[in-house]
Amino acid sequence: MVDIKQKVDFLARKFVPSHRFLRTQESTIDRSHILQTALNPASIKVLNWNIAKKSYHENWVRDFLIILEQYQPDLIFLQEFRLDIDAKNIVELVNMSWIFAPNFIDAHHQSYSGILTAAKISPLHKRAIITKHYEPIIKTPKVSLMAEYPLSHNPNSLLTVNSHLINFVNLHKFKTQLHELELALSTHQGPIIFSGDFNTWNRQRALLLYKVATRLGLMPVSFTPHHSKKIKRFLLSPPLDYIFYRGLKEHKTNARVLEHITSSDHKPLLAEFSYINT
Template identity: 30%
Template sequence: MKKPTYLLVIMLTLCIVAVGGYQSIFRTSQQAQLGLISNHDIELSLHCYQNTEAPQIDNKGQLNLTVWNIYKQNKSNWQESLTKLSQDKHLILIQEASMTDEFKQWIEQQGWFANLVDAFEVFDVAAGVLNLSASAPSKACAYTELEPWLRLPKSALYAVYPLSSGEELAVVNIHAVNFTYGTQEYSRQLKTLTDELSDHSGPIIVAGDFNSWSEERLVVMSAALSQLGLKEVVYQPDNRTQFITGLPLDHVFYRGLRLEKAEAPINDASDHNPILVNFRLTSD
């Protein structure tokens, strides 16, 4: 065998091994799937589900929120921190949730209702964005956008929760695409979600890890959400995790609610610091 041919065979063999190894580790779905965590298991359905008997999510007009990229629970103290951060909260929006048996057990013990967007599976363990609430939403839909370089999806969850005011709260939990050249995929992911929100007349919360590490991404993000009349939460203190550019990655936007308190405390249980926000219904 000639040397060039021999080298070509080696290169092709290495590529096949690499692709095979990649596919054995990561598994993705052709369509975004919504997961319901119950009885220590995940029941998957395609894209959306409806629940006509969902109760109100707020407590006498009070609506407390936690937003946190939990770093796939890679830090040993994630459970202690999440338990503390979830106290007195009505809604918890998590990014990079890894649905290990330990995490599913924690959800069951804490009594949360959980919805997951199954972005991909790593060694048969689902990962994606996760909503925790005291009860089920009236509607929930799953969305994914493929990372063009890594070829793994980033996920978002659109959910609707009844309020004691008689209105409905629309919530988007997003983990935005990250490794891209330009903002095409970033814009497309946001547009898909803002199109879903455009028909909603009540209060809205859009929150999560926006991967807003460039000025161009900030412009796209702000333009997309300002068209819906959303305002960005300001934090005191503001210890949100920043990229090397000095720009924060995590954000909370809202409409039709009264902001009472917002903070981003330092926490060593993830590579992101959490966001804690207290809202009150404007009709209260």
């Protein structure tokens, strides 16, 4: 029987040239657009979506612009976003501030790949967290992006974490990334939104994620059964995509999964929160 590692190495040599996927020294790339000075604590609308590297596809652009117009999110968390190396701005986000955290450069397409957080305001602070371990075949890390935003008439700030958790590795490496994120989140005293594609395609991974969420006092957004079953899964696995929160009030009737969107194999998740300083 052929060893699994030998199979992976063979596929890597055959289909993925070693010079194509390059590690990047960039921590974050960002653009600021001052639309307002703080988030409205009475209504914070959130969009989370793994777009499967479709950011330059016509169908995705159309879907994204429709979502922006119809739901007007205040915070946007996108995973698997492509950004051209020479891009000066993102047309679809011309009226928002955005931060992009790359995890590698695709030399063939001359683009970065990574995660993007956008908001109607500029962040107070930002930080990219790169995994210590790498996914097989293309041998690239995963990245999470922390961004802190002011809340109108409140001394506390909102910490957001946009994450894409490591895949195709053993449970120890998955747990290592979660542990590093938990340490980063644990120092924040105010409200938190922890969102992304967590690659929780089996019970063990999902259990580790929920243990971290519980220790941090985070709750998952409550989707109705109809919406919940539309969230990306592998066969009968737990959901892959989540929006967790703490220190906020969820507007449960506004939580939805946009099942009609087909430009990515992941469906967009929408939620709305309010914050009352106590």
